[in-house]
Amino acid sequence: AQRVTQPEKLLSVFKGAPVELKCNYSYSGSPELFWYVQYSRQRLQLLLRHISRESIKGFTADLNKGETSFHLKKPFAQEEDSAMYYCALGAAGNKLTFGGGTRVLVKP
Amino acid sequence: ETGVTQSPTHLIKTRGQQVTLRCSSQSGHNTVSWYQQALGQGPQFIFQYYREEENGRGNFPPRFSGLQFPNYSSELNVNALELDDSALYLCASSTQGSSYEQYFGPGTRLTVT
Numbered sequence: 121a122q123r124v125t126q127p128e129k130l131l132s133v134f135k136g137a138p139v140e141l142k143c144n145y146s147y148s149g150s151p152e153l154f155w156y157v158q159y160s161r162q163r164l165q166l167l168l169r170h171i172s173r174e175s176i177k178g179f180t181a182d183l184n185k186g187e188t189s190f191h192l193k194k195p196f197a198q199e200e201d202s203a204m205y206y207c208a209l210g211a212a213g214n215k216l217t218f219g220g221g222t223r224v225l226v227k228p
Numbered sequence: 229e230t231g232v233t234q235s236p237t238h239l240i241k242t243r244g245q246q247v248t249l250r251c252s253s254q255s256g257h258n259t260v261s262w263y264q265q266a267l268g269q270g271p272q273f274i275f276q277y278y279r280e281e282e283n284g285r286g287n288f289p290p291r292f293s294g295l296q297f298p299n300y301s302s303e304l305n306v307n308a309l310e311l312d313d314s315a316l317y318l319c320a321s322s323t324q325g326s327s328y329e330q331y332f333g334p335g336t337r338l339t340v341t
Contacts, residue, residue, distance in 0.1 A: 124270075152328055163232075164271070164318065164332040206270050210328035214284040216261070218270035 122147040122211050126219035133197050134227050141192040141222045143181075143207030152210035153183055153190040156218070159203045167192075167205070177201070197226045230255045232321050232333035240339045241309050249304040249336045251319030259283070259327055260302040262294060263318040265335070271318055277302050278324055306338075314340045 123146045133139045145151060155167040168176045170183040170190060181192045190207060207219040233252045241247050253260050259278045263271035273286035277296035291307040300321070306313055316337050320330035 126270075154328060163334050164320075166329055166331075169329070208270075208328075212284060214259075214261070214276045214278075214327050215273050215286065216263075216271075216328055216330065217273065218263075220268075220270045 122151075122209050122215075122217045124207050124209050124217050124219035126205075126207055126222050128222045129220070130223045130225065132225045132227065135199055136196050139194050139197040139201070139224060139226075141205050141207075141224065143190045143192065143219060145188050145190065145207075145209050147188075147209055147211060149211060151183075153181070154208040154210065154216070155179070155181055155190075155192050156206045156208055157203050158206070164206070197224075199226045199228060202226045232319060232331050234317075234319050234333040234336050236336060237334070238337035238339070240341060243309055243311060243340055245309050246305065246307045247309060247338060249306075249317050249319075249338070251302045251304070251321075251333060253300045253302070253319075253321030254331045257321035257323055257331065258300050259322045259324050260296055260300065261320045261322070261327075261330060262302070262304045263320065264288075264313075265316040265318055267315070274304070276327070278327075309340045311340050314338060 153170040157167040158164045261276040262274040265271045275285040280296045296302045316335045319333045322330045
C-alpha cells in the first residue's frame with residue numbers, strides 16, 4: 121500500500137525567506153510524485169510533477185528515491201505563496217494518494 | 229474551455245439516507261475520479277471512472293458507488309449514510325493518458341446529522 125506523509129501541518133515564514141515543505145512516501149513500485157496547491161477560495165490545482173523537473177512559480181521539488189522524499193522548496197517566499205500544499209503519489213495508473221497537507225503562511 | 233463543475237455545493241442529510249452527487253468533467257477529459265476530504269485531512273481516493281466503467285477503487289465500502297455517462301459526466305452515490313460520511317467530496321477529471329494530472333471541481337460539502 122502507498123502512503124504519503126507531510127509532517128508539518130503549518131509553516132510560517134517571512135516574505136523573502138526560504139521555505140521547504142517536507143514530503144515522505146512509501147511505495148513498493150516506481151512512484152510518480154506531485155505537488156498540488158489550493159489558494160484561498162480556489163480549487164485544488166496541480167503545481168508541479170517530478171517527471172517534468174520544472175520550476176513553477178519559483179518552486180522546485182526533487183525526488184530522492186533513497187530517502188523516499190519529495191520535498192518542495194522555494195528560495196524566496198512571497199505573500200502570494202500562502203496556501204495549502206498537498207504532496208501526492210500516483211500509483212496503479214489511476215490512483216492519487218494525498219498527504220495530509222501543509223498550510224504555508226507567508227508573513228509580510 | 230469549461231472547468232469541472234459539481235452539484236450541489238452543499239447539502240444536509242440524515243443518517244441512513246441516500247445521496248447522489250454530480251460532476252461534469254472538463255471539456256476534452258474522459259476520466260473522472262472522486263475523492264473524500266474530511267476536515268483537516270488530504271483528499272482520499274474513492275474511485276475512478278473511464279469509459280463508463282470503474283477503473284480503480286480506494287478503500288471504501290460498496291455503499292459508495294458511481295456512474296459515468298457517455299458525455300463523461302459522473303455521479304457518486306452513497307447509501308445508508310453514516311455520520312463519518314460528512315466531508316467535502318471532490319471530483320476531478322483528466323485524460324486517461326495523463327490520469328495523474330487532474331483538474332478538480334470546487335467540491336460538494338455533505339453534512340450527515
